[in-house]
Amino acid sequence: MKIALPVATRDENCVLDNRFGRGSFYYIFDTENDSFEIVDNPAKQARGGAGIQAVEYLISKGIESVIIPEMGPNAERVLRSANISVFQGEILPAKVLVEKWKNKSLKEI
Amino acid sequence: MQITIASGKGGTGKTTIATSLFLSHENIQLLDADVDEPNCSLFLSISVKEVGEAQILVPEIDYTKCTHCGICSENCEFHSLINLPGQILVFEKICHGCGVCSYLCPEKAISEKPRTIGKIFAGTDKELIFHYGELIVGEELSTPVIAKLKNFIHQEKGLIIIDSPPGSACSMVEAVINSDYVIIVAEPTPFGLSDMQIVVETLRRIKMEFGVIINKDGIGNDELETFCTEEEIPILMKVPFDIEIAQKYSEGKTLAVSSPYWKKKFIELIKKIKGEINND
Numbered sequence: 104m105k106i107a108l109p110v111a112t113r114d115e116n117c118v119l120d121n122r123f124g125r126g127s128f129y130y131i132f133d134t135e136n137d138s139f140e141i142v143d144n145p146a147k148q149a150r151g152g153a154g155i156q157a158v159e160y161l162i163s164k165g166i167e168s169v170i171i172p173e174m175g176p177n178a179e180r181v182l183r184s185a186n187i188s189v190f191q192g193e194i195l196p197a198k199v200l201v202e203k204w205k206n207k208s209l210k211e212i
Numbered sequence: 213m214q215i216t217i218a219s220g221k222g223g224t225g226k227t228t229i230a231t232s233l234f235l236s237h238e239n240i241q242l243l244d245a246d247v248d249e250p251n252c253s254l255f256l257s258i259s260v261k262e263v264g265e266a267q268i269l270v271p272e273i274d275y276t277k278c279t280h281c282g283i284c285s286e287n288c289e290f291h292s293l294i295n296l297p298g299q300i301l302v303f304e305k306i307c308h309g310c311g312v313c314s315y316l317c318p319e320k321a322i323s324e325k326p327r328t329i330g331k332i333f334a335g336t337d338k339e340l341i342f343h344y345g346e347l348i349v350g351e352e353l354s355t356p357v358i359a360k361l362k363n364f365i366h367q368e369k370g371l372i373i374i375d376s377p378p379g380s381a382c383s384m385v386e387a388v389i390n391s392d393y394v395i396i397v398a399e400p401t402p403f404g405l406s407d408m409q410i411v412v413e414t415l416r417r418i419k420m421e422f423g424v425i426i427n428k429d430g431i432g433n434d435e436l437e438t439f440c441t442e443e444e445i446p447i448l449m450k451v452p453f454d455i456e457i458a459q460k461y462s463e464g465k466t467l468a469v470s471s472p473y474w475k476k477k478f479i480e481l482i483k484k485i486k487g488e489i490n491n492d
Contacts, residue, residue, distance in 0.1 A: 149291070150290075151290065151306055151352075152290060152291045152292065152303065152306045155291050155292075155294060155303060155306070156291045158294075159285075159291065159294055162296070177303060177306070180301065180303075181294055181296075181301060184294075184296055184299065184301055185296050
């Protein structure tokens with residue numbers, strides 16, 4: 104199963120970005136093989152509806168859960184409709200957040 | 213003659229100029245096309261009533277026919293359709309109403325339904341006709357509201373004044389198009405000049421004739437005036453940065469109403485613009 108979170112930089116010490124739809128990158132963690140990849144957010148420069156496009160992209164990557172700081176109403180509608188679990192994240196390193204998620208200490212929203 | 217009042221930067225005085233032109237003439241129509249925040253009515257004592265609605269066509273999915281092929285969402289320029297298992301999410305507020313989804317749907321599963329995004333109001337006072345468009349709160353697309361507003365143009369009026377939204381985007385182009393002349397209202401500051409240059413570039417590209425009114429003259433610097441001289445853009449009028457003008461404005465009295473001197477200036481302004489148009 105794959106979980107995604109928006110991050111500000113493309114390195115392994117990256118920290119959660121406080122924007123979801125317009126974050127620079129997504130940190131995608133795969134529980135199958137305990138590995139991660141960091142991908143560009145294709146919706147970063149969208150003229151409008153960035154949250155919607157970002158979720159559309161994450162769905163195409165097979166994401167089932169996300170850790171995010173906050174979300175707009177459009178992104179929320181797509182996430183809910185696509186049955187993606189949403190967890191509340193603080194501005195912490197992605198590695199730390201994924202550990203917290205594994206330990207079930209992140210709040211589902 | 214149809215004249216549109218535009219500006220790059222907001223708050224440079226479009227409404228002051230538009231309402232002043234309106235109130236210094238007797239047989240004239242004013243359209244407030246700044247539909248995101250129409251405010252000409254603050255300076256007029258004309259009661260208005262609703263005369264029309266602006267609508268766009270948005271998609272409606274017939275799930276008995278939809279096969280979730282995804283062609284609609286792949287081709288939507290604005291990502292207002294999302295193909296999810298079991299449903300197509302439609303984001304009506306992001307939809308521009310272009311109709312490409314229903315056009316391309318191979319199953320004919322998408323019909324179009326009208327959605328109201330704005331309203332048109334109108335009122336008269338003797339030979340003065342006033343219309344304005346208003347975008348419904350929460351809506352984002354001002355251009356179709358401006359297009360609808362312009363259907364109410366009374367061609368028989370000798371003079372039609374349109375107060376454009378600020379900036380140089382689609383909504384401004386919609387307000388300006390088909391005008392005989394455009395007045396750019398600009399303030400002589402670096403910010404004012406920079407935004408005006410974008411408007412000048414836009415107007416040149418759509419081949420419009422235009423001139424500039426410098427408002428709040430005396431603040432900033434002379435770069436804007438130098439630019440106009442170098443680019444051979446006529447400066448039609450200068451309105452000084454003056455506390456009395458601001459005070460009257462705050463009481464709902466626009467420039468032409470504040471003194472007979474300014475009323476005369478606005479009558480002369482139309483003559484000057486007619487001269488500019490006939491020169492070419």
